[in-house]
Amino acid sequence: MNEEQHGNNAEHFDVVIVGAGISGIAAAHDLAQQCPDQSFVVLEAQENFGGTWWVHRYPGARSDSDLYTYGYRFKPWTRPPIATGEEIQGYLWEVIQDGGLEPHIRYRHSVRSASWSSAANTWTLEVARGTDNTTMRVTCKFLWMCQGYYKHGKGYTPRWPNMEAFKGRVVHPQTWPEDLDCTDKRVVVIGSGATAATLIPAMAGKCRELTMLQRSPTYFTVGRNEVPLADQLRELNIDENWIHEIVRRKLSRDRETLTLRAREKPEQFKQDLLDGIKAQLGEDFDVDTHFSPRYRPWTQRIAFDPDGGLFRAFREGKASVVTDEIERFTKSGIQPVSGKTLEAEIIVTATGFHLSVMGDIPFDVDGKPVDFAKTVAYRGMAFTGVPNMVWVFGYFRASWTLRVHLINDFVCGLLKHMKQTGAKRFEPVLRPEDDAMPLRPWMDSDDFNPGYLARSLHLMPRLGTKPEWRISQDYTIEKEEFAAIDFSDPVFAYARE
Numbered sequence: 001m002n003e004e005q006h007g008n009n010a011e012h013f014d015v016v017i018v019g020a021g022i023s024g025i026a027a028a029h030d031l032a033q034q035c036p037d038q039s040f041v042v043l044e045a046q047e048n049f050g051g052t053w054w055v056h057r058y059p060g061a062r063s064d065s066d067l068y069t070y071g072y073r074f075k076p077w078t079r080p081p082i083a084t085g086e087e088i089q090g091y092l093w094e095v096i097q098d099g100g101l102e103p104h105i106r107y108r109h110s111v112r113s114a115s116w117s118s119a120a121n122t123w124t125l126e127v128a129r130g131t132d133n134t135t136m137r138v139t140c141k142f143l144w145m146c147q148g149y150y151k152h153g154k155g156y157t158p159r160w161p162n163m164e165a166f167k168g169r170v171v172h173p174q175t176w177p178e179d180l181d182c183t184d185k186r187v188v189v190i191g192s193g194a195t196a197a198t199l200i201p202a203m204a205g206k207c208r209e210l211t212m213l214q215r216s217p218t219y220f221t222v223g224r225n226e227v228p229l230a231d232q233l234r235e236l237n238i239d240e241n242w243i244h245e246i247v248r249r250k251l252s253r254d255r256e257t258l259t260l261r262a263r264e265k266p267e268q269f270k271q272d273l274l275d276g277i278k279a280q281l282g283e284d285f286d287v288d289t290h291f292s293p294r295y296r297p298w299t300q301r302i303a304f305d306p307d308g309g310l311f312r313a314f315r316e317g318k319a320s321v322v323t324d325e326i327e328r329f330t331k332s333g334i335q336p337v338s339g340k341t342l343e344a345e346i347i348v349t350a351t352g353f354h355l356s357v358m359g360d361i362p363f364d365v366d367g368k369p370v371d372f373a374k375t376v377a378y379r380g381m382a383f384t385g386v387p388n389m390v391w392v393f394g395y396f397r398a399s400w401t402l403r404v405h406l407i408n409d410f411v412c413g414l415l416k417h418m419k420q421t422g423a424k425r426f427e428p429v430l431r432p433e434d435d436a437m438p439l440r441p442w443m444d445s446d447d448f449n450p451g452y453l454a455r456s457l458h459l460m461p462r463l464g465t466k467p468e469w470r471i472s473q474d475y476t477i478e479k480e481e482f483a484a485i486d487f488s489d490p491v492f493a494y495a496r497e
């Protein structure tokens with residue numbers, strides 16, 4: 001449907017940003033700074049900003065990355081590097097206020113469909129507004145999708161036999177009930193990823209029994225929640241902007257060095273990780289069973305235990321770990337395949353997300369539905385056959401936000417180029433020399449394979465083998481590649497009409 005079909009009641013902007021999470025707020029900030037002549041609005045389905053940090057409000061919710069790299073390049077982070085969800089919300093709020101972004105954000109505006117008209121060179125969005133879901137239309141020349149990568153309404157909970165028999169409560173951390181009281185209860189947390197590792201220290205000591213039940217172990221590192229270099233620079237009264245940039249570069253490089261080591265010497269790397277855990281738990285703890293994963297280090301995110309809270313809980317007997325398959329639920333808990341029943345009043349399923357491609361919003365181009373799985377992604381952000389649109393998808397291993405700024409600079413550069421050349425339409429195209437290029441899934445499962453991606457990889461756009469059609473997951477490489485993008489390259493097709 002285009003604007004004419006909708007009548008004239010649509011509100012029009014140059015740019016619509018979908019989502020007011022950390023990506024959408026960054027997009028709004030960078031657009032306002034770099035392209036002040038572009039009118040824009042941020043449409044956000046929830047009643048508040050923050051995205052992930054607004055949705056995930058379970059006990060202890062915090063970042064896994066340091067905020068020097070997960071925070072924005074333009075706003076210094078001055079607190080301990082691993083931040084609580086509340087601290088991140090506070091940081092984002094300051095960015096919204098300082099950047100004068102508040103008037104641009106519309107809360108409770110959920111985009112329900114997106115239609116491109118080549119006749120009008122315009123996107124028309126159907127938007128459900130307010131608590132009563134009144135429908136309205138918004139049109140724009142450029143659509144900036146910052147809606148994240150998972151379904152916000154509901155987390156992923158596998159089905160286990162006999163679940164309905166359980167008499168207690170089953171909760172997913174993504175939809176943590178405000179009234180849930182774990183005091184003196186027996187709680188089983190299923191899963192051992194970053195979420196479980198956050199929940200366990202936050203609940204340890206309050207529950208009667210707290211068990212982390214995992215099918216298979218996760219890699220962990222333990223360290224102080226501090227960056228000594230940042231503290232030293234502060235003692236020298238160095239300007240916070242400088243500290244932010246210096247520490248950001250240092251931590252980015254440290255992470256890349258680690259990734260390289262994990263790839264080149266996986267056995268040694270694994271042994272070092274296990275030695276770190278043994279130092280936490282002592283020689284008598286069965287580290288090989290519970291903390292020695294089957295996968296190669298770095299094919300999934302390595303979970304961080306700031307200040308050792310998780311391992312302290314195990315060491316002090318305030319939590320225990322069971323590594324086993326679930327055979328079935330019982331009335332009073334969980335029956336693992338090989339062990340005794342785990343009694344529980346509360347079962348927390350820290351089992352991850354449902355991947356969502358483009359927020360599950362139906363897209364069409366000139367009336368033809370878009371199947372993103374059939375598109376090819378230019379640097380993982382723009383899609384063949386889909387004009388004037390980008391999707392912000394950050395890094396998996398490094399901080400998400402590092403890639404967000406690269407994409408933002410691309411979009412702002414593109415909008416300026418289109419304005420200068422009078423182009424109304426842009427889309428990436430496979431060039432003749434790309435004809436023989438093999439197409440590959442969004443993620444090479446041998447390189448990185450978290451469950452939520454593996455379950456839905458078939459829905460994701462495809463990538464190629466050339467740098468333009470890949471996501472390297474390496475910030476240093478991409479930083480140079482993005483800076484060298486030539487908007488006149490034949491990989492971009494433009495139309496003036």
Ligand SMILES: Cc1cc2nc3c(=O)[nH]c(=O)nc-3n(C[C@H](O)[C@H](O)[C@H](O)COP(=O)(O)OP(=O)(O)OC[C@H]3O[C@@H](n4cnc5c(N)ncnc54)[C@H](O)[C@@H]3O)c2cc1C
Binds near residue numbers: 066109361
């Ligand atoms: C608990 C948790 C901890 C994490 N920790 C880290 C970490 O430490 N480091 C890291 O790099 N990554 C981390 N991640 C990954 C994290 O999701 C990303 O870092 C980042 O928050 C994604 O930001 P985003 O703005 O792109 O998407 P989101 O945070 O998902 O925000 C998207 C926003 O878009 C809105 N939206 C969606 N669909 C629509 C629609 N149709 N209409 C209007 N609005 C819509 C949503 O309501 C939401 O507010 C973590 C993820 C989780 C769940």
